[in-house]
Each structure stands twice: as C-alpha cells, then as structure tokens.
Amino acid sequence: MKQLKKITILTSLAAILAGGAMAQTTAQGTAGANAGVVSKSADMAEGEIKKVDKATKKLTIKHGEIKSLDMPGMTMLFQVKDLAMLDMVKAGDKVKFKVENSTGAIVVTEIQLAK
Numbered sequence: 653m654k655q656l657k658k659i660t661i662l663t664s665l666a667a668i669l670a671g672g673a674m675a676q677t678t679a680q681g682t683a684g685a686n687a688g689v690v691s692k693s694a695d696m697a698e699g700e701i702k703k704v705d706k707a708t709k710k711l712t713i714k715h716g717e718i719k720s721l722d723m724p725g726m727t728m729l730f731q732v733k734d735l736a737m738l739d740m741v742k743a744g745d746k747v748k749f750k751v752e753n754s755t756g757a758i759v760v761t762e763i764q765l766a767k
C-alpha cells in the first residue's frame with residue numbers, strides 16, 4: 653500500500669514535469685494540452701497556492717469544493733505527503749490536488765499545476 657502511493661506520487665511528478673515542458677513550447681495552447689495527463693482529474697480538487705511553508709512543511713491552499721472530504725471552498729493549511737511537493741509549487745500557482753484524511757490530518761497526496 654505504502655509502496656503503491658509512492659509510485660503514484662512519482663507518476664504525478666513525471667506528469668507535472670512533462671506538462672511543464674509542454675506548456676513552455678505551446679504557450680498559447682489551451683486546455684487540450686494536458687488532457688491526457690489529467691485523466692484522473694475528476695476526483696481532484698482545484699485550488700490556488702497562497703503560501704509554501706517549508707519550515708512547517710505545509711501548504712496554504714485556497715481551494716474549491718473537495719467532494720471526497722465533503723468540504724466547501726475555503727483557504728486552509730494542508731500537510732504534504734511528500735516534501736518534494738513543497739518545491740513543485742509556489743504562491744500564486746493554480747493547482748489540482750488530491751487529499752487524504754487518514755490519520756485525522758488532511759494530507760495532500762498528489763498535486764499538479766493546473767493550466
């Protein structure tokens with residue numbers, strides 16, 4: 653189980669890197685550009701990074717509705733599953749992300765830049 657999640661994170665990392673490269677070459681491109689990458693987007697929440705805090709290892713995200721947690725839109729702090737996520741985003745980035753509420757803490761398990 654733990655191993656599987658790690659693979660998921662690595663996969664999404666690769667997707668983000670690929671998506672970023674694509675975005676640079678097709679600056680005027682539209683939503684179609686990453687259609688193949690975000691095949692699981694249906695269960696991902698949308699948000700905007702407000703703050704990346706490496707000291708506390710948390711992200712402040714202004715998010716839309718998170719159906720999996722039955723949570724309306726708000727701005728809040730999230731823990732991250734993988735510290736590498738803190739280097740993948742910066743304040744102002746629009747993102748899509750997945751969260752898990754396993755141990756009482758809400759943790760971001762996947763994150764990718766939204767186009």
Ligand SMILES: [Cu+2]
Nearest residue numbers: 723725726728
């Ligand atoms: Cu919230």
